[in-house]
Amino acid sequence: MTRGWEVAGLEEIVGPRSRHGFDWHPVRRHFEISSFGANANAAREAGDVVVDEHDEAHGDGGQEELYVVLRGRALFVVDGEEVEAPAGTFVFLRDPAVRRGATALEPGTVVFAVGGRPGQAFVPSSWEHARFAVELSERGDNEGAVRVMEEALAERPDHAGVLYDLACFEALAGRRDAALEHLRRSIELDPQYRDYARDDEDFAPVRDDPEFQALVAT
């Protein structure tokens, strides 16, 4: 009989190391939490990024976020203001448009992040898939990266960012037709992806293809 709870230490919840330089502990994904987003980011050294600079108005958009410093000390920069945050500090961002980011001031700093969209049932953010896909791609497994993004697309079939990321990994995997079709659909949904694709190295394998050239032409 399945027990009605699951338990793990943060160190047992292991995800890819973020390209921003922190160890990512994908708590939501580990437990398959389906009502809010939850992740922990751990810095190895002082000076490491522990929350990548971003806002929540772009991408999936609209999230309010709560950051809790679990260990160590972090320097948040929120809306251009610096906030020193020792363990036990809560930083809540109700406005998705506010830029936010943090660096560790001590080795071993851990920041726990929680998010959701007011008035909406929770949907996992597409970047969770993309982060796993990037790790696979960096290890040379572009087919694996495509599979991860296909899972993301099944959850969000009309998400321009997911379609774009899928197209990137398909291009790298040598799947020319699928890459161009998904890129075309992404640009239809959000024309900014035309500009991104023009200089994106992931499309190097199809860069000289006339169909790609036509898609990215202004």
Place this chain on the structure above:
Amino acid sequence: MSKPYEVLSLDNLARIPVDEGLEWRPIRRRLGIRSFGTNAYTSERVGGWVVEEHVEGTGHEELYVVVSGRARFTLDGEELDAPAGTVVFLPEREHRRPLLLGHGLSPHVVLTLGGWPDKPFEPSAWEWYFEASEEGPERAMEIIRDGIAELGERPWLVYELARHEARAGLVDEARAHLRQAVEGEPRAAERARADEHLAELLP
């Protein structure tokens, strides 16, 4: 206009005694979070409760994070030693919900998070009961009325309003609200029978 962001430390959070040493440190209400539930719990003494004994019956999934110190969770009788950094998840998909209880084994903080899969978050009515619990009757009635204004006339909120009205000597109002609460939630009658302020107001 509310600030686009807010920063606070655990020391800035109210400390509301609940039961068996448990102290509720309200985060969601303090910050006005609208997309998930979150609170911290501390205990006034080592060995005191850090999670009250309860079974979730609302389809709510819950995540507990031991932020500092060490706690011991009891889940359906199974004991779990939980040092800082331990994460315990109780999913909604498990229809058999465990009986959960937590004790603090050292000075500690437990962070809780919760929400409903597939539907937007709504605050739980108990946030208002807990906040009103240590107040005098006039202030307690104000707090419960705020809860009713935000969540509507949920039976357990109306029950709490009746209880604080009874404490304030507003017998007619208390009797009417108790009747309304019992109509909406028959279990309220059983609770009222054991309440020193409400028992005599039951029909």
